[in-house]
Amino acid sequence: MSKVKVNISMSLDGYVAGPDQSEENPLGIGGEQLHEWIVPLRAFRESHGAEGGEVNASTPIAEGILGNVGAVIMGRNMFGGGPGPWGDDPWKGWWGDKPPFHSPVFVLTHHAREPLEMEGGTTFYFVTDGIESALGQARAAAGDKVVSVGGGASAVQQYLAAGLLDEILVSVVPVILGGGSRLFDNLGDAKPRLEQVEAVEAPGVTHIRYARV
């Protein structure tokens, strides 16, 4: 059965998005800093159809994140377009006509909607019957590839609390955002048990991989 993984960049104070998320600042104020380690990499640029870029100690991490993903799950807030019904001219995601997922993406939402096929192999499916249903659909689509829970914080928290994540790769960035969405929060009485699998020092970031015990 496919593994369920999270790869996420986190500030030193635990945020995966800064305060005041908006259409202008999808990752909140200062949130773009969380991804400064990956954006210049050749591996990232190639996945976004661009050439050139850096190769450094983060490269194998980025290749691991970007490769072998068979399906993606994300929360409605990460998909964007604000909360509530989709409206007449529904939001099509932050990523333009050719999103960088190149696989089926299952969006957790309370508002039903027809699947949205984009260029480059990405189709967004809108799942209204909960995280386990989304995971079942994602597993079926992924085959023996990875199901990646992309975020945001709330989606990760729900899968973590439910014990459904096999692996979490946290990329700790030396930034203090001071507010926003905290990754390891709202877990209620769930006390997920994790073990450290590896840690990788790279320029401006430390990648720590955890597995469910």
Next chain:
Amino acid sequence: MSKVKVNISMSLDGYVAGPDQSEENPLGIGGEQLHEWIVPLRAFRESHGAEGGEVNASTPIAEGILGNVGAVIMGRNMFGGGPGPWGDDPWKGWWGDKPPFHSPVFVLTHHAREPLEMEGGTTFYFVTDGIESALGQARAAAGDKVVSVGGGASAVQQYLAAGLLDEILVSVVPVILGGGSRLFDNLGDAKPRLEQVEAVEAPGVTHIRYARV
């Protein structure tokens, strides 16, 4: 001038002590897990007058933490004995007759008290006129050795917000405490800028060293 450093163990969800700190649970519920990486080490045991112990990738980190400290600063909560006046039979710290500091320790408090000399080179000085005064006294005592801000969270936050820390070594432990004292919190409008200096993978912990930019 002596460097001002913090060495602190932090849970994956950002806590340096668990919930419900008490005399029975000085580090809060589950907080002892934060130090499981250091307690078995020979370097730690030697500093506490014990023999034997492990040597692993955390050893150089522990030696760096335990060696070359000329003075320690800690908050009243870390020194313990509850908040408020000291009373007739004042608390003498968590560490018995021979505390493991072996240097002057400056305790931040609102309640004046005579210095308390312990065995093994530790004397507790009680500083009532603020963090800068405590730092000045600690620098004078430390000479060219390190001033270590020992904790807890509140003391570290105050020095961090004031821009007085040269280095922070965070030992990230794969534990989710779900509550307690968060390290990078209550910084107000201060946005301390840090750069990553190094990251060290070790059994059950990742050490990340940050310097003030």
